[in-house]
Amino acid sequence: MFDSFGLICMIWWCVMLFHPLHADIQCMESEAQKSPITNVNVDWRKMxxxxxxxxxxxxxxxxxxxxxxxSTAKEVNSPLCRFPKELYMPLHKGVFFTIEVPNTNISKKCTFLPGGMNESAIENFSCVIYNIxxxxxxxxxxxxxxxxxxxFLYWQNSRDDGQMExxxxxxxxxxxxxxxxxxNVRIEIEKxxxxxNGSSKDSLIQFYDEYIELYKIEILGAPLNVTAHCTGDPAGCIITWHPPLTSHVKKVKCFQYEINIQNKDEPKEEKKVVRNERYEFQNYNEKKRYILKIRARGPKxxxxxxxxEWSEPIEFGQGKDYFIFVILFLIALGTISVTVLLYCLFKRYCSFKNILPPIPQPRDKFNALTSEDIQTEYVNLPSKSHTEEVTTVEEMSQLSKKKIH
Incomplete structure (x- = not known):
């Protein structure tokens, strides 16, 4: 599958480079027959x-x-076994050793058991790499x-690197x-x-260890320089981009891309998975507007x-021409506003009767005579009353004169 460090190499790291691990090696043998194999020992420095x-x-x-x-097994012709480095085996759950003599029932079984208080080791350990x-x-x-x-956390990126807290x-x-x-983390081929480790005043704390292939926990960045070049040709739009940046991948053929194109005017989207950094969007309609985004992963x-991560959405396509509708709407809105404003001003400061006097009506010949008679009678009535008064005064004056004489 993948290259690995080896169990004993890892134990060596833990014991020699990091804080001491609380663990013991316990061996068992059959009660019916005493094993000739004794004094099992592990030299972590020499693995x-x-x-x-x-x-x-x-x-x-x-x-x-x-x-x-x-498990991994190896046959040797002497009481010395050097383990390979191509095996990853975390120790926090324990490791079992078996020494056997082929074609016999002679064997020796030993166990590497971590020490410390039960359930004191950390839980739900996880890591993630981002931003390269x-x-x-x-x-x-x-x-x-x-x-x-x-x-306290310690780690080692590869065999060539030193331990780091x-x-x-x-x-x-x-x-x-x-x-x-x-x-400044770099992704290596090795795990x-x-x-x-943990520490407490009350008791020993169990340790936790794990091997991780760093490339598997990386969150890839978005593809770069995403562009869409559209023409009226049958080919439609040519979409191009560059691979996302990583700290360890140099081959562009290692990536796979998902293209998401959504019609801005309709709840409809088109998804395609491609391996190249170029895609021809043949369903392009120049009268519509589209939103484009792309993301990547590595199938190999x-x-x-x-x-x-998705790239920043970009828009392409002409879409509907709303400019004329906007202009007409603004003109209509302006006309209505000016009309309402003028109406309010005239109503407040001007009289429509002065500005627009009533138009004279044509004279009615049938009713003209009646109107004149009524006006004449109305005028003469006061004149008769005044004449009578004058006459009365004159008569009274004449009577007065006669009496004097």
Missing amino acids: ELSWESSKNFSMYKCTIMNWDME CLMNCTWQAGRGAPADTQY CELYIKDENGRNMGCRFQ AYFLV CLVSSKWG
Whole structure:
């Protein structure tokens, strides 16, 4: 499958380079027959499993198996077994060793068992790489860990790199380390090894370790320089882009792309998966408007098989010409506004009777005489009354004169 470090190499890292691991090697043998194999020892520096035998055998078989029943075996002709480096076996669950003599029932079984309080090791450990070279790792405290437990993360990217402790811890509200931020991380072909130790005043804390292929936890960035060149030709639109940036992939053929084209005027979208950095959109309609975005993943090479981030959406196509409708709408709206404004001003400051006097009506000949008589009678009535008064005064004056005489 993939290249690996080897179980003993990993144990060597843990024991020699990191904080000491609390673990013991316990061996068992059959009660019916005492095994001639004794004094099983592991030299982590030399990555060797050795033992003593009271009998000389021409062949031995040594096997290592983890808790998940993954194992590797090797045959040797002496009581010394050097393990290969092509096996990843985390130790926090325990590791089993078996030494056998082929074609006999002679064997020796030993177990590498981590020490410490049960359920005190961290849980839900996970890491993610983003923005090409940044990595975050997080975990949760063990359910059985004391309240004062503090955790420390160590990791090694490859065999050629030295061990490193986390430089920037992520802490919870109680000041407990619950994660780590890394910078300038590069993805190697080999798996990286992570170890989280714990310490407490009350008891020993179990450790947690894990191998991770870093390219599998990388979130790919978006494809770059996405463009759409559209013409009236039958070919429609030519869409081009560049692969996303990574710290380790140089071949453009390692990527696969998903193209999402959505009609802006309709709830309809077109999705295509391609391997090249070029796509011909043949359903293009120049009278419509489209939204385009692209993302990538790696079906092969050392590239994550999960879809990465979408590119920034871009629009292409002419779409409907709304300019004329907007202009007409604005003209109509302006006309109505001006009319209403003028009406309000005239109503407030001007009189329509002065501005627009009533038009004279033509004279009615049939009713003209009656109207004159009425006016004459109305005028003469006061004149008769005045004449009578004058006459009365004259008569009274004449009578007065006669009496005097």
